[in-house]
Amino acid sequence: MSRVGRQPVSIPDGVSVALNEDLCVVKGPKGELSFQVHSSIDVQVIDNRIEVSRSSDNPEERSLHGLTRSLVANMVEGVTEGFRKSLELRGTGYRAQLQGQNLIMTVGFSHPVELIPLEGVIFEVETPTLIHVIGIDKQVVGQQAALIRRVRPPEPYHGKGVRYVGEYVRQKAGKAKV
Numbered sequence: 001m002s003r004v005g006r007q008p009v010s011i012p013d014g015v016s017v018a019l020n021e022d023l024c025v026v027k028g029p030k031g032e033l034s035f036q037v038h039s040s041i042d043v044q045v046i047d048n049r050i051e052v053s054r055s056s057d058n059p060e061e062r063s064l065h066g067l068t069r070s071l072v073a074n075m076v077e078g079v080t081e082g083f084r085k086s087l088e089l090r091g092t093g094y095r096a097q098l099q100g101q102n103l104i105m106t107v108g109f110s111h112p113v114e115l116i117p118l119e120g121v122i123f124e125v126e127t128p129t130l131i132h133v134i135g136i137d138k139q140v141v142g143q144q145a146a147l148i149r150r151v152r153p154p155e156p157y158h159g160k161g162v163r164y165v166g167e168y169v170r171q172k173a174g175k176a177k178v
Contacts (some may be wrong), residue, residue: 005065008049009073012080017045024072028079031120031136035075041068050076078136085133085145091160094152095128103131107152107162115151118144130165 011017015028024043025034037043040061042053052069054061077083089096089107096105103115103123117123121144124132131148135141145164154161154169163169 003066005052005054005069007069008046008051009069009076010049011045011076015076015080017050017076019043019045024075026072026075026079028076030079030082033075033078033137035071037068038064041065043068043072074138078138082134082136083138083141085141086165087131087133087145087148087162088165089129089131089162090154091152091158094160094162096125096131097128098123098125103148105148105151105162108160109152113151115148118147 015026018025018027022037022039023034024037025032040055041064042055044051044053050072052065052072054065089105091108094105094107096103098104099114101117101123103117103125105113105115107113115123118140120137120140121133121135124134126132133141133145133148135144149162149164152161154163154167156170156172157174159169159171
């Protein structure tokens with residue numbers, strides 16, 4: 001049995017879970033998320049918790065068991081608390097600002113870079129060098145943060161670029177003087 005898959009997901013107050021055949025819909029104070037459950041995985045709501053089980057021990061079902069439980073747990077957490085990824089800009093003159101809902105970044109190119117948020121994502125600029133990506137779907141928040149980082153990934157010689165808060169970038173030594 002999967003160690004992750006056999007753990008029940010508790011349903012907090014204010015969250016409702018609806019199961020229609022293979023569709024799991026979770027509604028909460030921050031919004032609504034749905035997930036198409038694989039036909040070999042069984043999801044049940046018992047008392048005030050969600051339990052995920054599988055019918056056999058074949059490798060595909062074993063891998064889907066823990067994955068399904070994690071996705072359902074992330075949906076419950078997303079509709080109650082939401083998810084947040086923070087990125088920082090490092091480099092001389094690197095800055096970000098909001099223009100409506102869009103994010104405008106100046107990161108060393110000859111032009112500013114404009115990013116339009118994915119559906120269900122909100123940008124928040126705390127300081128000109130600190131960006132927060134906020135949403136209820138963990139996958140979409142992570143995807144949007146990766147798209148921002150991809151504009152100017154941190155380079156290994158000076159560390160300039162866009163990085164996650166707390167990310168360690170290994171610094172390489174420059175040319176040795178003779």
